[in-house]
Amino acid sequence: MGIHSVVLIGAGRVATQLGLTLIRHQIRILQVYSRTASSAASLAKVADSDFTDDLSNLNQQADLYIISVTDDSIRQIISRLNIKNKLVVHTSGSVPMEVLAPLSGSFGVFYPLNTFSKEKNINLSATPFCIEASDPHTEQNLLDLARIISSDVRLINSEQRAVIHLAAVFACNFTNFMMVNADEILKKQGISYEILLPLINETIGKLSTISPKEAQTGPALRNDQEIIKKHLEMLTNEPEKQLIYQLISEQIQTYFSKDKS
Amino acid sequence: MGIHSVVLIGAGRVATQLGLTLIRHQIRILQVYSRTASSAASLAKVADSDFTDDLSNLNQQADLYIISVTDDSIRQIISRLNIKNKLVVHTSGSVPMEVLAPLSGSFGVFYPLNTFSKEKNINLSATPFCIEASDPHTEQNLLDLARIISSDVRLINSEQRAVIHLAAVFACNFTNFMMVNADEILKKQGISYEILLPLINETIGKLSTISPKEAQTGPALRNDQEIIKKHLEMLTNEPEKQLIYQLISEQIQTYFSKDKS
Numbered sequence: 001m002g003i004h005s006v007v008l009i010g011a012g013r014v015a016t017q018l019g020l021t022l023i024r025h026q027i028r029i030l031q032v033y034s035r036t037a038s039s040a041a042s043l044a045k046v047a048d049s050d051f052t053d054d055l056s057n058l059n060q061q062a063d064l065y066i067i068s069v070t071d072d073s074i075r076q077i078i079s080r081l082n083i084k085n086k087l088v089v090h091t092s093g094s095v096p097m098e099v100l101a102p103l104s105g106s107f108g109v110f111y112p113l114n115t116f117s118k119e120k121n122i123n124l125s126a127t128p129f130c131i132e133a134s135d136p137h138t139e140q141n142l143l144d145l146a147r148i149i150s151s152d153v154r155l156i157n158s159e160q161r162a163v164i165h166l167a168a169v170f171a172c173n174f175t176n177f178m179m180v181n182a183d184e185i186l187k188k189q190g191i192s193y194e195i196l197l198p199l200i201n202e203t204i205g206k207l208s209t210i211s212p213k214e215a216q217t218g219p220a221l222r223n224d225q226e227i228i229k230k231h232l233e234m235l236t237n238e239p240e241k242q243l244i245y246q247l248i249s250e251q252i253q254t255y256f257s258k259d260k261s
Numbered sequence: 262m263g264i265h266s267v268v269l270i271g272a273g274r275v276a277t278q279l280g281l282t283l284i285r286h287q288i289r290i291l292q293v294y295s296r297t298a299s300s301a302a303s304l305a306k307v308a309d310s311d312f313t314d315d316l317s318n319l320n321q322q323a324d325l326y327i328i329s330v331t332d333d334s335i336r337q338i339i340s341r342l343n344i345k346n347k348l349v350v351h352t353s354g355s356v357p358m359e360v361l362a363p364l365s366g367s368f369g370v371f372y373p374l375n376t377f378s379k380e381k382n383i384n385l386s387a388t389p390f391c392i393e394a395s396d397p398h399t400e401q402n403l404l405d406l407a408r409i410i411s412s413d414v415r416l417i418n419s420e421q422r423a424v425i426h427l428a429a430v431f432a433c434n435f436t437n438f439m440m441v442n443a444d445e446i447l448k449k450q451g452i453s454y455e456i457l458l459p460l461i462n463e464t465i466g467k468l469s470t471i472s473p474k475e476a477q478t479g480p481a482l483r484n485d486q487e488i489i490k491k492h493l494e495m496l497t498n499e500p501e502k503q504l505i506y507q508l509i510s511e512q513i514q515t516y517f518s519k520d521k522s
Contacts, residue, residue: 203433
């Protein structure tokens with residue numbers, strides 16, 4: 001059979017980018033649900049589909065129902081889901097597959113490991129898709145669907161997926177917050193953030209050829225106490241940034257000195 | 262006149278990449294100094310130049326002497342420098358230009374804002390070069406030289422340069438350490454780090470079109486206490502990572518809640 005039609009439950013960033021990608025691969029979006037009618041309507045317009053803000057009103061004909069809402073809301077959505085013997089997945093990094101077990105049909109997880117914006121469309125063709133399923137038949141269907149979208153499709157269980165999501169918080173969210181700090185530091189001197197872009201691109205570009213451990217540089221790694229002290233003094237009036245600088249510098253020193261011994 | 266020949270004082274990562282770049286642009290390296298003869302010899306071989314490990318033995322004929330050593334060593338090198346009425350620069354982000362004032366000739370700063378590896382050659386053509394000089398004539402000479410290498414050459418005073426370097430520690434060194442943490446978290450589950458590369462590339466790619474502040478995502482931004490709690494529990498046996506997770510999540514929440522008010 002295969003999956004040819006989808007109902008999107010959620011109209012946020014992941015639902016939007018996943019929906020746009022599915023359409024590009026000739027999968028039909030039959031309906032978009034969001035508790036906010038205007039969000040559902042706006043994604044439905046792009047997806048050329050129906051929309052609803054009433055869960056009891058879900059289209060009953062789709063091959064697949066994709067729940068793509070905040071982790072907090074998934075359980076609540078599931079408890080109110082008004083469909084029988086259907087295939088249902090969620091797209092969350094952290095929520096175990098088993099929350100879907102109360103449903104009458106088959107179920108699984110369809111987790112694209114990336115960061116999603118509303119403003120910026122994303123090409124998912126190289127994005128790792130982490131797949132988990134209630135049974136081998138469903139697994140095959142979800143793998144087939146993911147392989148239409150991406151060249152990197154993996155079977156990942158709930159425990160591994162939670163670890164991957166935790167690692168992603170460090171690699172993506174915390175990294176971005178380091179950039180927020182850098183931006184603020186420069187702004188106070190009237191210097192535009194884009195001066196850092198070549199440095200940032202090189203920092204990340206390295207990681208395709210050497211490991212993060214090999215790629216580490218900077219005053220803390222060199223144990224350059226004079227610079228560290230000077231930097232901490234420069235941050236005297238910004239206690240939050242000073243705290244980050246101190247903690248991370250100490251941890252870099254500890255981590256790499258352990259490594260030598 | 263212009264600058265046609267250089268002595269490199271230092272044979273580390275910056276000296277090496279700068280030296281290789283200068284050669285590609287037909288600037289001659291006359292000599293490489295390092296206190297470690299083997300390092301001097303190995304860079305000299307690539308640069309087709311002399312080398313020495315004796316500062317009293319410096320070649321006296323170069324148009325420019327580039328001091329590219331650790332910040333700690335710069336002052337010591339300067340106090341022992343055995344050249345008269347020559348143009349001398351250092352390449353440090355944090356050391357004020359005025360440390361070069363005791364020298365008899367003209368002086369300046371030639372700071373390439375990037376991250377340098379020994380293993381990986383770098384293309385400096387888009388790297389910002391931060392230039393500062395003792396006098397207008399020297400300034401022009403250094404600007405001309407930097408413009409041979411890069412399309413992004415700026416006059417930056419010592420105070421601004423120190424701020425840029427501090428921002429770079431956040432954007433590059435601390436960012437890389439977030440990747441070290443992500444790598445370690447995955448390793449414990451036997452998952453290879455490269456699963457994160459598309460996410461990381463997207464995280465950084467965004468920053469060419471939206472600001473870090475607009476690009477922020479993640480559990481802390483969404484104030485998703487359930488996930489934050491779960492992640493902290495997963496890190497129970499790794500107190501260092503738990504500390505980073507807690508501090509940065511709290512700061513993300515504080516920063517973005519301030520922002521709303």
